[in-house]
Amino acid sequence: MIKITGLEKIYRTEEVETVALNKLSFEVKEGEFVAVMGPSGCGKSTLLNILGLLDDPDAGSFLFNGIEVAKFNERKRADLRKHNIGFVFQSFNLIDELTVFENVELPLIYTGVKTSERKKIVENVLDKMQIMHRRNHYPQQLSGGQQQRVAVARAVVNNPKLILADEPTGNLDSSNGNEVMQLLTDLNEQGTTIIMVTHSEHDARYSHRVIRMLDGQTVMENIMA
Amino acid sequence: MLLNYFKIAFRNLLKSKGFSVINITGLSIGMASAILIILWINHEVQYDQFHEKKDRIYEAWNRSTFSNKLQSWNTTPKILAKAMQQDLPEVEKTARVNWQDNYLLTVGEKSVAIDGNVVDSTFLDVFSFPLSKGNVATALQDPHSMVITEKLARNLFGDENPMGKIVKLNNSENFTVTGVAKDLPDNSRFKFEFLIPWAYQRTIGNDDENWGNNSTRTYVLLKQNASFDAAQQKMKGMRKKYDPSEPEGEMFLYPISRWRLYSSFENGVESGGLIEFVRIFCSIAFFILLIACINFMNLSTARSEKRAKEVGIRKVVGAQKGNLIAQFLGESVLIALIAGLLSLMIVQLSLPAFNNLTRKHLIVDYSSMSFWLAFLSFVILTGVIAGSYPAFYLSSFRPTSVLKGTFRKIRALVTPRKVLVVVQFSFAIILIMSTIVVRKQLKHAQDRQTGYEKDNLGYHFLTGDLEKNYLLVKQELLASGIASSVSKTSAPLTEGWSDSWGFEWAGKAPGDKTDFDRFCVDESLAKTAGLQLVKGRDFDLQQFPTDSLAILLNESAAKAMGFKDPIGQLIRDNGKEWHVVGVFRDFILHSPFYPTRPMVVEGAKGWFNVIHMKLNGNNGMAANLKNMEQIFKKYNPAYPFDFKFVDEEYANKFEDEKRIATLSGLFAALTIFISCLGLFGLATYMTSTRVKEIGVRKVLGASVGSITSLLSKDFIKLVAVSFVIAAPIAWYAMSKWLDDYPYRTALEWWLFAIAGLLALMIALVTVSFQAIKAAIANPVHSLRSE
């Protein structure tokens, strides 16, 4: 599903030049659950942003379902993204002015799903995530775990083939964290490909495979038992 | 999707109330000003556009060279209409209209003095003044028929049917009402309350065929599909063909669409006119609106950090840039809609005052579909102007940086926000400067020596029997002690009604076409008006009966005629020989903004329209008026007593300039207010983002003063830059404006300095309010809030 070769990303500021990704290559197959690990600043988030088509690489190739997307413009990236990719962030990133329902509904709006249909889909997902009873609350009124469940709900509402999660449990206590990890595992079992950045070996154990990074390069890949 | 946008927009509005209040207030004031101006412009542009045959209606004009200048004017010989019908096959109808005049109409006991026109019977056919009673084709056929407006009908006859009723005109002849016209639209050059037919002119022998007597206006209706160019071509030679005294003169047809806005001619070609005002007002409306929109732009982008996260998330879940632009534009349109509805209320409330100022009767037609369509387009336009920059700015945020929190505002030297504040203040300063200059010019002209004594000086037109009974009236006014001096004159002292270059005197250079104002007085003009005689004496018919053929010159005239010793010189005019008995210091007859012109005052053998009197100031004005009215009623019972004070009439000469001063002052105040509203919002926001910095500085020992100046100085710099931009523009614009006034005040640098200081002070007060508030806050609180 994803095949990157020689991917490079360099951040240039006035004083310094940071090589965030240095000729990175790997492959992720459909249905896989991959964890990405590595010390802070090694380029994990950068990688995820590129995989999620939020950012473009400076060099290298990125095949998404066999299509070269490295040189896509913003418009095409957004198009591809909204139909195929869901995001989960460490800091939840819900819109404070929207209710739980409206936050989850958002991706459907941008893919042009009709109102009546949206309602059904969103309610269905909220039900699955067990936050249906909170549908009319605003994010500030929810606990961290609940917020992350809403974020996961929003990530999956479009039935994406790929979910990218950047330290999804980073702001959660262990029981809430486990709940979220269970959600992701369930999704994976239903066929969704998942790439997750994490600092936690515990969380990594939920995955099939761990890609370890250092200074923008993969140093090791190990298959989880 | 739209619903979602509006939902978010609404919640955002409620969430940041201060921001919303500032935006909506500013926008609604800006929109209200623009709507008022647009109403005015619309009124002017629609002038005389309601005539159904407007595409075929033309006015006959002359063009001829005088003192080396090609002049254009629209009074024509009465015979022209007939000549055009003969010579121009393109002409379907002609309609002559005599200058509007004030007549006395009497029905039974009731008399009213009211304006009417003498017109050809075709008038109602050419122009569209529909009759609610009577027949357009026949209403003005009979020489003694009369068409009155519904308003006048109510005034004269109340609820009775006016058709067939008798109205006495000028206390002499009876007319029969044969038609009732719907009340005239406000925006027409015709302002009559009644019409009487040209045929009546003929019966009283007032229908000459003299090509030299140019006193009427001639309108033509061309045939459908007739060639205007062909008609114009033939028109050109009419004067030459019929008027041997004017071989150089040309005539032309002038279309109705240009009458109101363009009919100012210079050297034979259109040189603007009202259209210039329309353009100026258009740009002022646009700028005030823009300034209100700029507030919105600035506050939206200043708050952008708050919206950045939302933009990032929306992009992550699939929003295209276009979706986001649409969303932000939707928000600004929503705000514009709220502001627009509010502005309609403001318009409704301020319309009476605005009408008073512009002397119009503008109304908003809420029942008209096209009004609401225009309003909606206006709202959307405003919303789009206001929202465009923030929409593009906000929607271009990159999700990767805003979500990670590395998003930081740029501290560039020149940010769009600063540029926008400079635009606002430049415009405000230009308007302040203009207001100051207009006021100074007004004061300059008002302070000018009139040349006569205005107090207790008044006049009355010689209506009805007054001319006949003049001597009796004069005697009684003097005997009763109401007046200390009485003179009859050809025109009011404040108006020049006659001028000529036909005077002849010894030593006149051949070809000298100096134009003199011509005025007539029976006697004691210097005494009545308080003129200063520099040579000779006033007219005095008692002592010098030959003074009926005497002449007074003003100093300019004495100089123009080149007299070393003017007294006793002979001057020929109108076939009479006049002798100079005195020279008086120039007084202002025409505009106080122009130099005085040479003026000739002829004695009792002249012609007379007005009685002037110097009232006895010891009596008290009310008593004087009451006693005067009794005398006038006694000798002229049919006509209303209508006394005018010279100082009031003189003050009217400043109406235009006063109106300009009021308007520019108003616009300046509005601009400053809206700009300061925006500045206040910006300052509030800026200080709120620097709360922690201020806290740290205070802990480290900074004084309130130093923090206030730290926070204010950026804004003050912007105002200073605006001043530098505004000053030369205002200087240029105002010297252009003053160029139109030969008698004008000087542009001085300190006027501009005052405007700059004023803007600076207003801005300082606005900004420092927030800055001081932040500076005196206890740092313990601000630091804990982190």
Ligand SMILES: Nc1ncnc2c1ncn2[C@@H]1O[C@H](COP(=O)(O)OP(=O)(O)OP(=O)(O)O)[C@@H](O)[C@H]1O
């Ligand atoms: N916008 C940027 N401008 C400049 N440098 C950047 C930018 N974003 C990331 N970097 C740099 O690129 C490198 C990789 O950053 P990235 O955020 O991918 O690390 P990370 O592995 O996700 O770290 P963490 O585990 O702390 O989240 C870092 O050195 C970071 O400083």
Ligand SMILES: [Mg+2]
């Ligand atoms: Mg990271």
